[in-house]
Amino acid sequence: MTVRDLAHFESWLTDRGAEVLDASSEREILRARTSTGTHVVYADKTGKQRWPKELLAIVSDYNAGRTPSLAATKRGGAARRKTRGRYVALTKRDGPGCFYCARILPAPGTHSTPDDEVTTEHLVSRAHGGPDHVSNCFLAHFACNQIAGHLSAPEKIKLREMMRGAK
Structure with missing residues (x-):
């Protein structure tokens, strides 16, 4: 085949x-x-x-014609360590809120619900050729990151506006 x-x-x-x-x-x-x-x-x-x-x-x-999720990255120890390392830099640059919903993010390693876990999101998705560099990253809740999926950068900005209630 x-x-x-x-x-x-x-x-x-x-x-x-x-x-x-x-x-x-x-x-x-x-x-x-x-x-x-x-x-x-x-x-x-x-x-x-x-x-x-x-x-x-x-x-x-x-x-x-089926549409399975084929996300290449799974949340593991290395991903969590990288998020912890970027957390300080990204909160210093962007503040402590989720990029999408603006709710305060828990510090990595602190107790939170799975949906509220802090994740590193890429503005230009890595699947679309975006770099894995802090300049292309921001912090988001796991649930918000899942909603965004592999949208384009303009679509992510529109989603952010919608989630924050902007018109």
Whole structure:
């Protein structure tokens, strides 16, 4: 099973939260990081493509018109440590409120509900090529971050205005 329109498939992956990565060799057709791992499609010398079984399951969803969440990043220890490290810099720059709803964020590592957990959000989503640099980041509640998903930067600004009640 292959994909007829690879560019459309890559866009579909990105829209669902996966990261399409640069190829690391001339034989790579596609390299993508999804919620199930990093998957690489290769072409052999004859041009025959080799698709990993985990990615074939995703292709099946694509062909069937299903819309699974394929977010490439899971909240783990490294992500929490990075958030703690950026928390001071970002609260100093932006203040202690959530970018979207403006409610005060709990300090990383303090007790909070899962929805109120502090997360680092990217204005230009990493899945859309945005850098993982403090200049592209702000703090948001986990629930607010989930609502925003992989919207474009202007869409995130509009969401912020809506959540804060601006007209």
